[in-house]
Amino acid sequence: MHVLLIGLGNMGKKYLSKLEEMGKLPVLCDRDPNKAVGSYPFYCHFEEVKEPVKAVIVAVDPVEHVRLAKFFLESGASVLLEKPPALSKREFMEIYHYPTLYISEIESFSSCLDYFPKDVEEVHIERLGRGRGYLSPLWDLAWHDLYLLQLFFKDLQITSLKVGDVWHLEGRADGVPFSIKTAWEHPNPSRRWLINRGSLILDFAKEEVWKEGRLIHKESRDKLRLMVESFLSGNFDHRSKDRALKNLELLESLKAIDIS
Template identity: 25%
Template sequence: MKPRIAVLGCGYWGSNHIRTLKALGALYAVSDANPARAEGFASEQECLAIAPDDLFSRDDIDAIVMALPPQFHAGTAIRAVESGKDVLVEKPVALTVADAERAVKAAHDHGRVYMVGHVLRFHPAFETLKALIDKGELGDVRYIHSHRLGLGKFHTENDALWDLAPHDLSMILAITGTEPLEVHGEGAAILDNLSDFAHLHMRFPHGLSGHLFASRLNPYRERRLTVVGTKAMAVFDDVEPWERKLAVYRHAVWQDSGQWAFTANEPSYVEVEQGMPLTRELEHFIQCIETRAEPRTDGNEAIMVLKVLTAGTVKHDKRRR
């Protein structure tokens, strides 16, 4: 019997969780501050609609997926794990590192699964890229940069960095296996006092550097992660079709008589198994509930990502209207 999972928060991303969990046979209930919205999804997906305050005392609910405004995540997660529920908390899991640490500690103290929704860690193209890196196909990784650009969405609490960068930071930290030694952030607020453009510059141990660019005010979409190694370079481009999502460039660079020379080669495209990252993420969550295994994207990762976001945040003065 599958775990009985409730989704708390029936907005845009919560609705994706609802439909995916229904397809996986694990959706038991939905809940939202707007009762009519919850009732609509309950009718559509043939599950229970439960008021948010009633979720935590229900013995028939094993776990809760939380897709709330981020300022509510930490307190709600603590309440859930103290009530004996496993949780998957969407990013960002809190607005401060201290709040995230309290939620993760509460889950540990009560023996509950705590997972963060860094969904791109479960993308088949990233999983394949990570496997190539682990096997040494790229050599020693020296530089990682990611671009996540597009138009919208605009939030009153989250700027471009906090809304868009967690996914890329999760992938970068998975590749490096450690948190950065130094973080420098730059941002530009165009619409109000929240950054619409954000750059992060990171320095890691062993001479590895990273760069992240996020924008919610860009005329075109870009979803690209590039890894530069001593043997080869790889690009995970999520805008490309499946057969071109993961490319490996085996360029050659060498010194000749004191001058640098290079040969540029055409990319080779790596075959990637097709699959929906959210489906794979929720399958992993269900497996962790059943086996009590530690999630791939656990609380420690959530805290590490928040530390980088906090270190790279640029404050802007409120603009005059």
């Protein structure tokens, strides 16, 4: 049985690198025939894959996510779907019920999460990226922070959104105020949570934790490899699709609030 990787763009190449490090010999699929790699079996059309497939990683334009995932879920394969998994809650519900569906949550493998405090007064989040994504900074970048917040809080609500070069979202998590600043192609990339007026900083880019201005934790951690290993071993968190569903509900709720 084989691992099938669909999509050899920026994220797909990163997945391929991890599979190679792990000694896996994947089957590859991409619309562009020029993206064939070495001697790996390669297809331009996923319906033509001949090898028996037990696990599928989908890293393509989100417009194609549900269609591709559904094809392989119906055959009984496990599917790891890049975020966002769909463009709407309604679309996502077409595949939500499959027990072997998992949604990418790379930041949930961060060591920083072990330092999230019990007593939280406020959380200010910076999710500022170098490159561009498919949809918007909110859907492509802040998505990470919305599923992470769900690990610690039950009730998330978005109360306002300001759109500009840097998008600024505000909300409440179990009554605790939080904000997310997010942007594409930012001159100062950052993936940090500043908790309780910055007295505690979780730096997801550097895997560092700072408390009262002092570095208390630093770790070199390959989060992508850990996620792929978890998926292929069958230990991936089944609740990832529940958090994805909640994310879609939150993002769709923006239609009902004033966006300035």
